[in-house]
Amino acid sequence: MKPQESLTETSTLTREEEQAEVIRRLEEDIIFGRFAPGLRLVEDTLMQRYGASRHFVRQALFQLERQGIVLREKNIGATVRFYSAEEVRQIYEVREMLTRQAALMIALPAPASLIAQLNELQRQYCAKADAQDLRGIHEANDAFHVALFSACGNPYLVRSLQDYMNLTLPMRAKNLADKDGLALSRRQHELMIELLRGRDSWALAQLCVDHMQFSKADYLGRIAGDGGKR
Amino acid sequence: MKPQESLTETSTLTREEEQAEVIRRLEEDIIFGRFAPGLRLVEDTLMQRYGASRHFVRQALFQLERQGIVLREKNIGATVRFYSAEEVRQIYEVREMLTRQAALMIALPAPASLIAQLNELQRQYCAKADAQDLRGIHEANDAFHVALFSACGNPYLVRSLQDYMNLTLPMRAKNLADKDGLALSRRQHELMIELLRGRDSWALAQLCVDHMQFSKADYLGRIAGDGGKR
DNA sequence: TCAGGCGATATTATTGACAATAACGCGAGT
DNA sequence: ACTCGCGTTATTGTCAATAATATCGCCTGA
Numbered sequence: 447m448k449p450q451e452s453l454t455e456t457s458t459l460t461r462e463e464e465q466a467e468v469i470r471r472l473e474e475d476i477i478f479g480r481f482a483p484g485l486r487l488v489e490d491t492l493m494q495r496y497g498a499s500r501h502f503v504r505q506a507l508f509q510l511e512r513q514g515i516v517l518r519e520k521n522i523g524a525t526v527r528f529y530s531a532e533e534v535r536q537i538y539e540v541r542e543m544l545t546r547q548a549a550l551m552i553a554l555p556a557p558a559s560l561i562a563q564l565n566e567l568q569r570q571y572c573a574k575a576d577a578q579d580l581r582g583i584h585e586a587n588d589a590f591h592v593a594l595f596s597a598c599g600n601p602y603l604v605r606s607l608q609d610y611m612n613l614t615l616p617m618r619a620k621n622l623a624d625k626d627g628l629a630l631s632r633r634q635h636e637l638m639i640e641l642l643r644g645r646d647s648w649a650l651a652q653l654c655v656d657h658m659q660f661s662k663a664d665y666l667g668r669i670a671g672d673g674g675k676r
Numbered sequence: 677m678k679p680q681e682s683l684t685e686t687s688t689l690t691r692e693e694e695q696a697e698v699i700r701r702l703e704e705d706i707i708f709g710r711f712a713p714g715l716r717l718v719e720d721t722l723m724q725r726y727g728a729s730r731h732f733v734r735q736a737l738f739q740l741e742r743q744g745i746v747l748r749e750k751n752i753g754a755t756v757r758f759y760s761a762e763e764v765r766q767i768y769e770v771r772e773m774l775t776r777q778a779a780l781m782i783a784l785p786a787p788a789s790l791i792a793q794l795n796e797l798q799r800q801y802c803a804k805a806d807a808q809d810l811r812g813i814h815e816a817n818d819a820f821h822v823a824l825f826s827a828c829g830n831p832y833l834v835r836s837l838q839d840y841m842n843l844t845l846p847m848r849a850k851n852l853a854d855k856d857g858l859a860l861s862r863r864q865h866e867l868m869i870e871l872l873r874g875r876d877s878w879a880l881a882q883l884c885v886d887h888m889q890f891s892k893a894d895y896l897g898r899i900a901g902d903g904g905k906r
Numbered sequence: 907t908c909a910g911g912c913g914a915t916a917t918t919a920t921t922g923a924c925a926a927t928a929a930c931g932c933g934a935g936t
Numbered sequence: 937a938c939t940c941g942c943g944t945t946a947t948t949g950t951c952a953a954t955a956a957t958a959t960c961g962c963c964t965g966a
Contacts, residue, residue, distance in 0.1 A: 460925090461950080462750070467938045488917070501950055504918090512742065520692070521918060536830045543777055543833075602767045603773075606836060691919080691956090719948070731920060734948090751927050834943060 468498045469506045474524050474581060476515050477619040487516065504591045510666070514613040514642075531666055534617060538662050541610040542655050548607055549651035551598035556642040560597055567593055568635050584615075590635060606612035614658075615620050617665040627660055687858040699729045699736045704811060705747055706756050713758035717746065744843040761896055764847060768892050771840040772885050778837055779881035781828035786872040790827055794872070797823055798865050800875050813852045814845075820865060824884075844888075847895040857890055 463544040467654040474491065475481045492503045507524045510516040520580045529537070541641040574582035595604050598668060621627040702722065702746045705711045737754045740746040747757040757765070797820045804812035818841060823835050851857040864887045871880040 490917080499951065503953095508738075522959090523917060533832075536832050538829055540833050547773055600769055602766050602770045603765075606839075609836075667890060676774060718946085720946090729921065730948095731922095752929085753947065 454519070464481055464498065465502050465505060468496050469509055472498055472503075472506050473510060473513075473515070473615075474512070477584075477615045478580060479619070481526050481567065482524045483616075485526045487524040488527065490521075493590060499673075502553045504538070513609075515616055523663075534662065534666060534669075537610065538658065541607070541614060541658065544603065544607050544610060545595075545654050545658070547553075548598040548600075548603050549597045549654045549662070550583045550647050551600065551603075551649065552594075552650065553597075554642065554645045554647055554650070556597060560593075561642060563593055564590065564635075564639050571635065572632065578617075580622055583628070584619070585629070587622070594638065618658075618661045620668070621661040621664060621666055624664075627664070629659060631657070679852060681750070694728065695732050695735060698732045699725050699739055701726055702736050703743075703745070704872060707814075707845050708810060708851070711756050713846075715755045715756045715873060717756065718751075742875070743839075743845075745846055758848070761899060764892065764896060764899075767840065768888065771837070771888065773889070774833065774837050774840060775825075775884050776881045778825045778828040778830075778833050779884045780810070780877050781830065781833075782872070782877065782880065783827075783829075784872065784875045784877055784880070790823075791810040791869060791872060791900060793823055794820065794865075794869050794875075798819055798862075798869065802862065803866065805862070810849075810852055813858075817852070824868065844891075848888075848891045849901075850892060850898070851891040854894075857894070861887070 448493065472487075481487070482639055487507065489500055489503050489507070492498075492506075493500055493622055496503065507516055507518060511518045511524070516524050518524045529623060571583065571586040574586045588608075591611065592604065592608065595607055598604065621631075638650065638653055638657075641653060702717075711717070717737065719730055719733050719737070722728075723730055728880075737746055737748060739795045741748045741754070744755050747758055748754045774832065797816065801813065801816040801820055818838075821841065822834065822838060825837055829832065851861075864883060866886075868880065868883055871883060
């Protein structure tokens with residue numbers, strides 16, 4: 447047994463994990479709406495809330511700023527970022543473009559190994575959905591899409607796609623709790639796997655783009671409701 | 677007069693500028709080949725070289741890691757990142773795709789104000805080229821392209837495009853010093869402005885993609901020469 | 907009553923000291 | 937001669953104190 451296992455991990459986790467945990471919890475608080483857009487994220491407050499040192503909280507804020515869900519202004523502080531309808535449309539425009547391109551690059555019919563992998567991920571997704579585990583649903587869902595698009599063969603394209611998936615996280619989060627939206631997503635995932643067995647790349651690409659319309663429309667409807675108040 | 681102007685700026689620049697300056701110098705040292713790929717970037721060494729505190733050097737390394745030209749490994753240190761031929765092809769594949777899409781989204785014929793702006797930027801580009809100011813050439817060149825693609829109307833697409841421009845910086849740098857490459861670039865820029873006056877979006881898109889082939893091919897040739905040694 | 911500045915307070919930014927970690931070399935045992 | 941383990945060193949990671957900065961309320965003078 448390594449020495450630090452008995453010493454460091456007795457009560458708490460290693461630092462690297464602690465850092466990841468702070469990021470995870472802050473991200474969760476934001477995307478699941480516990481922290482409303484515009485809310486000030488004061489370092490001291492977060493230090494208390496997550497029981498972490500200023501250093502880690504700082505790092506987390508930097509990371510989430512890069513991810514686009516936190517806004518930091520020099521000498522002023524961090525706030526939960528709000529996206530206007532216009533911005534949402536622009537973000538989705540790029541995301542749809544990248545998605546379509548990646549889908550078209552997937553060689554059809556896809557190898558059995560990929561199908562098997564996606565079936566397994568889809569199984570996990572359904573399990574989390576049944577368990578109503580919000581965080582789990584989101585992670586399983588993203589894992590499914592990353593695995594799917596990785597088949598396009600270009601890791602840089604996948605990375606950019608992931609960037610936009612992270613950026614749209616606040617818009618997609620509400621749908622993870624929605625029963626109808628969840629059922630639709632499930633069916634679409636299964637349809638994607640079906641199409642991977644065929645040769646119609648265009649149908650696959652179109653389905654992938656359609657797949658993101660529900661949450662986009664829903665979010666746009668929601669912020670139109672209160673007129674972009676903040 | 678504000679108090680800090682006479683106090684802080686007497687001998688040196690303000691902190692924010694200092695941070696930017698460290699990033700700029702480190703980036704320059706890497707892209708212009710003064711720091712070879714694989715070279716270890718020790719914080720203490722850089723602190724001395726740039727006369728900056730550990731904090732700023734650290735930030736710079738983080739920033740350049742995000743930009744993709746520095747590789748950081750936990751508890752090991754930072755090195756100048758090297759890209760294999762395969763990776764370069766993949767990076768350019770995405771960059772070309774984004775470029776084509778952005779170009780196609782520019783409404784033609786373009787407004788006179790855009791043409792005027794680009795003509796001015798092109799003038800500056802030529803001036804820097806004549807002055808053999810490497811850094812200046814690169815900055816003027818990027819400013820030209822950002823201004824051009826901003827006309828596509830989607831700032832997020834422009835940001836992603838900029839990400840890839842930064843990523844390909846080490847590959848493009850050598851061409852800024854090359855007389856023939858520079859002359860070709862100049863002509864292509866002028867041709868772009870010409871095409872903005874017409875209505876042929878496809879020709880413009882194709883020219884923009886062609887515009888990046890020279891440095892890509894050159895870089896691939898160069899690393900094929902020494903067989904991806906490091 | 908209102909404009910403007912001044913001080914108090916809240917918050918982030920910076921720093922240098924210190925802790926943790928991994929790479930390296932050296933020496934002992936086989 | 938070779939390898940395994942241990943101590944040393946080089947390097948990054950973390951922290952808590954301190955400096956810098958912006959915001960807001962209050963007070964004064966016209």
